[in-house]
Amino acid sequence: MLKLGKLIAIAITTLYLSGCAQLMTAEQAAPAINAPADLKSITIAVVDKREYVINGDKAPSFEGLSRSNFGIPYSQYTPGSQPMTSYLGDRLVAGFSKQGIKAELYSTSPSMSIERIRDALAEKNQPSIIIALNEWKYDYHAFSDSSWYNVDVLVLDSNAKLKVEKNFRGENDVGNGVISNEMQTIYKHRFEHIFLDRDIESALTL
Numbered sequence: 001m002l003k004l005g006k007l008i009a010i011a012i013t014t015l016y017l018s019g020c021a022q023l024m025t026a027e028q029a030a031p032a033i034n035a036p037a038d039l040k041s042i043t044i045a046v047v048d049k050r051e052y053v054i055n056g057d058k059a060p061s062f063e064g065l066s067r068s069n070f071g072i073p074y075s076q077y078t079p080g081s082q083p084m085t086s087y088l089g090d091r092l093v094a095g096f097s098k099q100g101i102k103a104e105l106y107s108t109s110p111s112m113s114i115e116r117i118r119d120a121l122a123e124k125n126q127p128s129i130i131i132a133l134n135e136w137k138y139d140y141h142a143f144s145d146s147s148w149y150n151v152d153v154l155v156l157d158s159n160a161k162l163k164v165e166k167n168f169r170g171e172n173d174v175g176n177g178v179i180s181n182e183m184q185t186i187y188k189h190r191f192e193h194i195f196l197d198r199d200i201e202s203a204l205t206l
Helices: 002-018 084-098 114-122 179-195 198-204
Strands: 041-048 062-067 073-077 102-106 128-140 145-156 162-172
Touching (some): 041 084, 062 179, 084 179, 102 114, 128 179, 162 198
Parallel strands (some): 041 102, 041 128, 062 128
Antiparallel strands (some): 062 073, 128 145
16 A cells, blocks of 8 residues: 555656646747847857766756655656756757857767867857856755756857856745746746856857
8 A cells, every 4th residue: 555655646746747738948948148249159068067967876867856745855857858968058059049149059978077178169169158067956845845056157269268257056946837847947047147147248248
């Protein structure tokens, strides 16, 4: 009976997390980018530096935890188990594209160093941004929920010379809707906050 009850609880949790509502697309979740008018193209690299991903404890698609009424944690992943780096990168590309800026996503892996990524971006011969995910997850419970982020943002010129490096971190409450859409909305607002930063905006100016 206990085993059956646990299976039912997990099924209900999974149903809630996936939801019956239509999931937001990358275009719908794209942040409004505050970019200078003279920026015409950019390369974006998002690299996963979360400790639990680097050491193999969690998959690159790990998004957060959901907990049963007894507090038992269950790992949750991005839709389609897409790596978090490309999941976020697709939304950033869509955000720049909406501003008429040609954006390209550079594929990374957790093992890649920032220096290696910079060397690769230098060959693109255009401005670029590196976003390193030091922390990026949520912990959802029926009575308590939160999400955290800690990212380093590097803006590089067309020769991959560093123009600015800045850290952004914080905590956000999670709403009561379909968890995937709630998190995408949070991600959207996080990136909008980052690109409203004066140092980041100034560094993107050619």
